[in-house]
Amino acid sequence: xxxxxxxxxxxxxxxxxxxxxxxxxxxxxxxxxxxxxxxxxxxxxxxxxxxxxxxxxxxxxxxxxxxxxxxxxxxxxxxxxxxxxxxxxxxxxxxxxxxxxxxxxxxxxxxxxxxxxxxxxxxxxxxxxxxxxxxxxxxxxxxxxxxxxxxxxxxxxxxxxxxxxxxxxxxxxxxxxxxxxxxxxxxxxxxxxxxxxxxxxxxxxxxxxxxxxxxxxxxxxxxxxxxxxxxxxxxxxxxxxxxxxxxxxxxxxxxxxxxxxxxxxxxxxxxxxxxxxxxxxxxxxxxxxxxxxxxxxxxxxxxxxxxxxxxxxxxxxxxxxxxxxxxxxxxxxxxxxxxxxxxxxxxxxxxxxxxxxxxxxxxxxxxxxxxxxxxxxxxxxxxxxxxxxxxxxxxxxxxxxxxxxxxxxxxxxxxxxxxxxxxxxxxxxxxxxxxxxxxxxxxxxxxxxxxxxxxxxxxxxxxxxxxxxxxxxxxxxxxxxxxxxxxxxxxxxxxxxxxxxxxxx
Ligand code: ZN
Numbered sequence: 001x002x003x004x005x006x007x008x009x010x011x012x013x014x015x016x017x018x019x020x021x022x023x024x025x026x027x028x029x030x031x032x033x034x035x036x037x038x039x040x041x042x043x044x045x046x047x048x049x050x051x052x053x054x055x056x057x058x059x060x061x062x063x064x065x066x067x068x069x070x071x072x073x074x075x076x077x078x079x080x081x082x083x084x085x086x087x088x089x090x091x092x093x094x095x096x097x098x099x100x101x102x103x104x105x106x107x108x109x110x111x112x113x114x115x116x117x118x119x120x121x122x123x124x125x126x127x128x129x130x131x132x133x134x135x136x137x138x139x140x141x142x143x144x145x146x147x148x149x150x151x152x153x154x155x156x157x158x159x160x161x162x163x164x165x166x167x168x169x170x171x172x173x174x175x176x177x178x179x180x181x182x183x184x185x186x187x188x189x190x191x192x193x194x195x196x197x198x199x200x201x202x203x204x205x206x207x208x209x210x211x212x213x214x215x216x217x218x219x220x221x222x223x224x225x226x227x228x229x230x231x232x233x234x235x236x237x238x239x240x241x242x243x244x245x246x247x248x249x250x251x252x253x254x255x256x257x258x259x260x261x262x263x264x265x266x267x268x269x270x271x272x273x274x275x276x277x278x279x280x281x282x283x284x285x286x287x288x289x290x291x292x293x294x295x296x297x298x299x300x301x302x303x304x305x306x307x308x309x310x311x312x313x314x315x316x317x318x319x320x321x322x323x324x325x326x327x328x329x330x331x332x333x334x335x336x337x338x339x340x341x342x343x344x345x346x347x348x349x350x351x352x353x354x355x356x357x358x359x360x361x362x363x364x365x366x367x368x369x370x371x372x373x374x375x376x377x378x379x380x381x382x383x384x385x386x387x388x389x390x391x392x393x394x395x396x397x398x399x400x401x402x403x404x405x406x407x408x409x410x411x412x413x414x415x416x417x418x419x420x421x422x423x424x425x426x427x428x429x430x431x432x433x434x435x436x437x438x439x440x441x442x443x444x445x446x447x448x449x450x451x452x453x454x455x456x457x458x459x460x461x462x463x464x465x466x467x468x469x470x471x472x473x474x475x476x477x478x479x480x481x482x483x484x485x486x487x488x489x490x491x492x493x494x495x496x497x498x499x500x501x502x503x504x505x
Contacts, residue, residue, distance in 0.1 A: 004074040008084060011067045015091065016284035018059045023242045025051030030240050034232045034250055049110065056106075060099050068092045083281060086470040091286050093166070100149045109142050109415075117413030120406070129383055129401040136379045136411060140372055143415040147373075156373045160418030164293035165425065167472040170370065172485075173421050177363045180428065180487050185393055187494065188357055191344045191502045192395070199259075199340035204328045208253045208261075214324050215251065215265035218317065222303060223457040224269050225276055237264040239271035239300075244283050247275045258325075259341055263304050270303030271296055273457065277465025292473040297426025298433060299460070305355050305427075306434050306493070307456070309341055311500075312449035342501055346396040348403045355427075356494055357394060362424035364389045365408070369416050429477065431490035433464065436481050 025048055032044045068091060075088035116135040123131040143160060150159035155170035162168075216231060234250035241247045249268035253261035274290045282288040290296040307313055314321075318337060322329045329337065344354045350361035368385060371377035377385055386405040387397040398404035406412075410419045438444055441455040448456070463480050477485055495504060 004071060007067050007070050014064055018055050019284045021051055021055035026240050026242055030248060033234045064095060068095060087285050087287055090469055094286050112138055112142060113413050120412035124402050124406045127400045127402040129406060132412060133379055139411060140379060140416050143417050146415065157370055157417045160415060161421060164418055165422055165473060166292060167474045176485060176487060177366060181360060181363050181393060183491050184360055190505050191356060192346050194502055196345060197339045197343040199343045201332045201337055202258045202340050203256060206255055206258045206325060206328060208255055210324050211253050211261050214321065215262055219265060219269040221451060222269055222273060222453050224272055228276055229272055237268050239268045241275045244278060244280050247272045266308040267300045267304035270300035274299040274465050277461040278468040279466040282468045287468040287470055289469055291469040291471060291476060293422030294425035294429060295473050297422050298429035301426050301430040302434060306430055307448060311338060312445045314338055315449045316451035339501060346394050348396060348398050349407055356498060359424040359427050360393045362420050364393055365420040373417050428485060428487050428490045431493040432481055432486055435489040
């Protein structure tokens with residue numbers, strides 16, 4: 001065996017251990033979010049943190065850095081898109097990122113995040129923003145310091161964005177978001193000036209058992225492999241991966257609202273299809289996962305919105321749903337049901353927002369966090385800035401902060417900067433990829449209206465899923481679409497779909 005083959009083998013063994021430790025930590029977290037009794041919380045928090053710390057220590061071992069240095073000539077001699085060159089390239093990137101942040105700082109930040117999260121869980125129901133100000137001010141300070149471990153940035157948010165969406169820059173995203181809100185704001189105005197659509201058919205009693213069974217029947221059709229995954233119940237729906245053979249989703253069922261559980265299930269199944277579709281040859285390495293927050297969200301949005309809020313999908317599945325819930329939906333027409341699941345309204349809460357307004361909620365948060373990082377907005381002035389932005393963009397403002405700037409956990413239990421952009425970029429990309437899929441496989445909508453998803457799922461697996469993290473998001477977008485990120489397809493998608501549901505200018 002050559003020396004570089006030997007070293008590559010050693011690197012893979014070390015990386016597999018890191019991956020196994022992270023997966024074991026993920027199992028602990030999954031259990032906490034699904035079945036663990038409340039009494040386990042304190043010990044579990046400690047156990048999850050311990051697993052993360054051991055994995056981190058193993059990963060930043062100088063021996064890993066030495067192996068990466070020694071393997072650099074091998075990486076350069078191999079094709080850029082080969083598994084091994086990609087492994088060395090991506091591991092080096094992650095390694096260099098990890099070693100720059102002192103472990104003491106990480107511990108300090110994580111301790112502060114727990115305290116901030118705790119304060120938020122008490123302050124939000126009491127609508128007491130004031131109580132969270134000192135926590136948020138410290139979070140802002142720590143977020144700035146975190147960015148400063150990566151000197152040479154163009155904008156202070158860039159290093160923070162890099163954690164979730166590597167290779168995307170503040171200036172690029174700002175330009176895209178400003179173009180997007182320029183198109184969305186008039187669209188929302190035109191739609192919400194019309195009579196609101198009636199969605200009462202969704203707000204009847206739908207027993208949990210039948211809801212779960214219907215959702216699982218659908219995602220099985222999508223291609224979610226239940227021999228390599230499962231679904232459970234939780235408070236905040238999520239997807240998690242323990243290995244290529246075990247990718248799990250958790251959903252939330254409300255018996256008085258059919259949409260809540262069903263679209264959570266199809267959303268999370270999109271994340272899971274991505275993870276189940278990663279090439280098994282990449283298993284146990286940093287490449288064996290979706291490549292960025294935006295790419296991941298593009299897949300959850302594809303299956304949740306483009307597919308399962310689409311007309312072709314319900315042409316096949318609505319009769320099935322009527323059979324499952326004959327008393328509730330037997331006399332409700334497909335048209336009425338389709339309008340109900342695609343009802344657009346000005347609303348205050350991001351996670352409840354419809355497809356047309358959703359990105360505006362995200363863009364508002366992105367702009368506010370940039371202003372805070374730039375020093376142009378002080379934490380104490382956040383509620384006022386929030387309400388002004390909502391009024392300008394969505395024509396509605398919250399009467400209390402619990403429904404305003406305190407609604408999302410991100411700033412309170414995480415960092416300020418880099419955590420929101422993926423949600424809106426995901427919407428843009430879902431439509432951009434779908435347009436490409438249609439060019440290659442024009443039969444997709446017809447297939448979907450027959451309850452089949454092989455063409456779409458196959459195209460996504462071939463072009464996106466199997467690559468895992470071999471390519472950065474910008475690289476992958478370029479490979480798949482032949483150009484950079486573009487809001488055109490998303491605007492076309494929204495105008496075509498909602499032009500059929502509302503009168504548009
Ligand atoms: Zn998601």
